[in-house]
Amino acid sequence: MAPLPPVFLERPIAHRALHDRAKGRPENSRAAVRAAVAAGYGIEIDLQLSSDGEAMVFHDYELSRLTGEEGALRRRSAADLGRIALRNGDEGIPTLAEILAEVAGRVPLLIEFKDQDGAMGRNVGTLEAAAVAALSGYAGPVALMSFNPHSVAALAARAPHLPRGLTTCGYAAEDWPTLPPAIRDRLRGIPDFERTGAGFISHNRRDLDNPRVTELRAAGVPVLCWTVRSPDQEAAARRVAQNITFEGYAA
Template identity: 45%
Template sequence: MAGLDWLTARPIAHRGLHDRAARVIENTAAAIEAAASAGYGVEIDVRSTAEGEAVVFHDAELDRLIDATGPVAKRTIAELRTLPFRDCGERLITLDECLDLVGGRVPLVVEVKSSATGDTRLARRVAEVVGGRGGPVVVESFDPRVLALMRQLAPHVPRGIVGDAFADGDAHWAHLSPAKRFFARNLLHWRATRPDFLSWNVRDLDRRAVRMARKAGRPVTTWTVRTPDDVARAAAGADQIVFEGFRPA
């Protein structure tokens, strides 16, 4: 897709250019700024607060990174702003604040986390925030329902489906039925989502559906690239890497 050449022009830093040893933590303002300043694209994750605000955070639960416990979705934005990241003292930022920080300097990739309850407030808030902005920004999700809603609410914002092998034995996907995993890995949602690009697991790039989408002109970014072997796989089957743990040239 020629209109998305900017998305694949430079490597994309997974959750920002983070380095825990240097106290730069994933999805924080410092990690996002470090990536943008280095000229990399920035991939972030967003989750919903109790009132439906979009905050930059990966996990459903606070515990791994924040000095607090429980679901992000049970806290208001006011509450979340009082909770520091454990290893750096920074606070969560909103999607709006992230867009301000990046300022259009580099591509921003916003991964929208899905809700097990089917709550659409996060996708609607992302469509509202991103749809009202300019600059190089795309929205992606594992959840076809999110993409279908983005297609409806913000059709001018490029959208991508995040994909994987969704292996039957992978505990990460145990909440999905075998039928849903088959549906997702083979892009059988295509008519409803009409993705402009794919973001696919680097270890599953040789899937026929991915090769066909790329041949049809959909760019493919690939995650999460950490090793020389991953770089080689990406070079053979994708248009750009989503990386962490090193600095690509």
Template identity: 40%
Template sequence: MRAPDWLTARPVAHRGLHDAVSGIIENMPAAARAAVAGNFAIECDIQLSADGEAMVHHDYELGRLTEGSGALIDKTAAELKAVRFKQTDERMMTLSDLCSLIAGRVPLVVEVKSTFQGDHRLVKRMAEVLASYSGPVVGMSFDPDQMLALRETMPDLTRGIVAQRTYEDGYWAKLTQAQRDSMLHLKHGFSSQPHFVAYWVQQLPAPAPWIARNVFGCPLLSWTIRTQEQRAIAARHADQMIFEGFSPET
């Protein structure tokens, strides 16, 4: 399967077209509406609730952007849908809510967040939601195991791997060395079989995404583009950017 042309046709708004100064917070409904208005594809994150729902949120815990506290996995979908984003009247969405909101008007790039413990319930719920959605959508994850789950559960869905050159910073401390090593250099590619790669701009260029792009024909997205310097790197080494904090039209 080849990645669809629309995946790289337009810049991808990271967690929607958000602007905290204007009161539009990442992954909330207003960010999705703004991306639709700008005709940008929407990258979003999904997390698992206690009762198996796919919630649109990046963080594993409440509190950075929302009211409340505690892990999302310990709360039901109903509880999470009542959570309000700070200094707004908007609430957290489910993936189904987001699909209804954008209604196929712009592409959707769904990142499956993972605890790297082999739990595939989030992919299963994603498959259930997308079974009745006809808009353009792809899935991706940092976790090669979730990639395999996407491949097995939704074989017709375009899937991508989110990657970087090293995994030694604090964010990855929760993983074992073996888990981190398994993610290096896209060496899982022959089993996960990604259709595209999303790579950290700070570590471009790099051999693995170059090979994926130029030898195997996988489109390369670069994340997260916030500066003109990063935009120039993405233009040189990738096919499209996942951006935030500025307008790609300027």
């Protein structure tokens, strides 16, 4: 297990970077990354896979919410995606390599791998391989995580030297309508922590009283949380979590 570097517990982490649509900084954009670096915050970003196997920094599976285009991101090449402007900004969808160049090791970078299987299953590995290749030689503090335990296990196999953890939550049915109930029930208890060699969790702030979170925290496991949107939410979250992922205010 590669331990989470202490710096990930020292600086609040900007969710999808320090985005602000009114200021021309869309989520997961270069502009939002530059703003987070300037403010000294850590940065959380999301990864999806292009049709030609590039790790792209983008949250959604579909393009429509965040761009003027329609359809699945994974049906477009990295070059095509780079030409698609993000809404409320003037830059295209970035690759992980481009974001790494922007950050350049100056602040901690927390990278979430979006589930590529569709049901938290074993059909993963390509995105993980692409990201590990992009991270080769990167010297800054970085940590990797995913809701899908198979993704975290794939990262353990490909890059055992990189810190990795599980993104976790209470798996409420209304939040995960397409995930089978049996899978939701299983993942709610965070049963794969030891098997995947995870070194931390990032848990939904609304579920921090989960007994398994309490158990892991008592065992010395670093607990991050998501997504905090006000000072009051931050104060409540920090009673359990050692750091927060935030948006919409100055943490």
